[in-house]
Amino acid sequence: MSSHDSIPSPSASTTPDATTLLQGLVRCPSVTPAEAGSLAFLESVLAPAGFAVSRPVFSEPGTPDVENLFATIGSGAPHFVFAGHTDVVPPGDPARWSHGPFEGAIEHGMLYGRGAVDMKGGIAAFVAAALGYLAEKPDHRGTISLLITGDEEGPSINGTVKLLEWAAQRGHRFDAAIVGEPTNPNALGDAIKVGRRGSLSGTIIVTGTQGHVAYPHLAVNPIPQLMKLIRRLTAEALDHGNERFDASNLEFIGLEVDNKAWNVIPAEAKARFNIRFNDEWTPETLEAWLMARLEEAAGNEIEFELVMEPTKSTSFLTHSPALIDTLANAIETVTGRRPALSTSGGTSDARFVKDYCPVVEFGLVGQTMHQIDERVAIADLDALTAIYRRFLNDFIG
Template sequence: MTQTDAADLTARLIRCPSVTPQEGGALVLLEQELSAAGFHCMRADRGGISNLFARWGDKAHPRSFGFNGHTDVVPLGDEAAWTMPPFGAEVKDGVMYGRGATDMKSGVAAFVAAAIDHVRDTPPDGAIVIAITGDEEADAIDGTTALLDHMARAGEQMSVCIVGEPTCPEKMGEMIKIGRRGSMSAWFTVTGVQGHSAYPHRARNPLPAMARLMDRLASHVLDKGTAHFDPSTLAVVTIDTGNPATNVIPAECRGTVNIRFNDSHSGASLTGWLQSEVDAVATEFGVTIDMKVKVSGESFLTPPGALSDLVSDAVEAETGLRPVLSTTGGTSDARFIKDHCPVVEFGLVGQTMHQVDERVEVAQIHQLKRIYARMLGAYFG
């Protein structure tokens, strides 16, 4: 039987201009491919975001292997700096160029192609679920969460799930993700009393208070790392006053920090710590400090075991490398799936994602498809 060409599918997806939140034709294309292979497809659109749910097999079956990914891509940046058409999927010297080539239309194409071939060649005793969102690169409010909400309403289930994000730093097969750090940001507004810089006693300067607060936060050691996570980090990302005058003490100053935290913390515990620091500095300087916090995701871990072994075995069989089990990097939609079922991430080398001239080696797309096919074979075999 003719095999599904993952590289060709990647090229067709790249030619869909699906910059968040535009669907761009990518999910329509995938729905056509999956429906033709016997998958039951349903759109789970929400909030102006397009999402696709597809299942082959009985949803009541106790064994269901899931894949998750996204077809939305980040903006092009300086389009004039691209040396190849950003939505052209042109191949030069065995390398395919285009926005989304690495992150992550090639990953989606590889697992869709592997799933289609698997159900055609060796129909499994179980179900295969494919959940693809158009809202991973933005706020992710109406993306994978909408798909999971749809699954809950429809009685759909994944026993395990693979997220096809790029996970390898330099070599294909060197790393899989078994968890992710949590992420949160905090915005602070320090309010004092404006005045003349020659008469500072008549003002209440918010800048020293902000400087003290930022120093206290940035110099605090959150932890020294845990069994599977590096130490948590806090970065001061901006301090702003917008004051062009040298003879005016401003009334207000704003600052922002971003925290990436491991499993020794939660968003709630860190929010409590931040508030205690805010209260201490506000009292010390006699200013008002307002704080706003957004937790983008909690830290999570899929403990090493059957799922990570299945993925590692497939990767090693195809690449010769035993992948490192890692929790490094930013956030991904695995942070939502971990509440549904065990989840592990594996995908391509991610060196050019979000860059101008984003690109992928065509040979790696085919290799990734073979790795996903091995996972399916091992799981259902």
């Protein structure tokens, strides 16, 4: 199928394949937080197959409203959930793409488009797998649900965290979940993410005394003082990792001085940082570690403030043989690879799901996510669908 061929209507078949579904999703320009037809498209596929579909919109002052989707079919245990997001990052300059970022073009066995890997491809695969499983086993036991947000690439305030609360308030109790993020570094089947490090952000603000650069004795320059504090925080490692997690790391990601003049010593300087931390830390112990070293370096000479950002992103590790072993066996059966159990990388919405049930992440190869010419191999898309399908059969059936 070329990018100019029309996509068959989702209702034309009870089991559309993952490629057809992915093209439909890619052609919805759902740059976060826009829904752009992506959830409506999924509803048009799921509702005819018997899913009860809800699309709640959540709000928070100072943040954009976000539409989400919760679809469920069946009853009783086990209640399994596929989770993911249809929102994508901006495509950048479309002229730099080999094919339009929202065309869903196919060339040489690759499907191009923003979100093809992160993570509309994962959604297309698990929707196709669920529909195929239900068509084969209409009298299946248990419950299958899909929990899909439009806020993962954004502030993650009006998305999965609220959708989980919404579902729990309506009596849904989940037994296990897979988040379809692109987890594989090189080839499909490389790795399952069984945990993640946490994320904590903050700002150091140093207050000086503004003055003329020709009269430094009448001013206090906050920039060298801030650099002294930065050097102290980067002088030692937070930890060296353990058998479960990589080492925690602190990275400064921004320096800010509100001063456009060449002849003025500024009154204030700021440094923003982010820490990715393992299970040896909590946000509270990290803040105490930071404050102790900043106070040591500042002494009585530097006036500073440490401002920490709120976080719901703490480290976690999933212990569920029923989930992990069943998925690993399905991966090995389809790909011939036994996946490593990994906790590396950034955060995902699994950090919210973990509060409701055991959760792992497994999806496509992530090499082109967020890049120009983001793309997925059709063969990988089909194989991922087969993995999810086998997992459903073994976990539920």
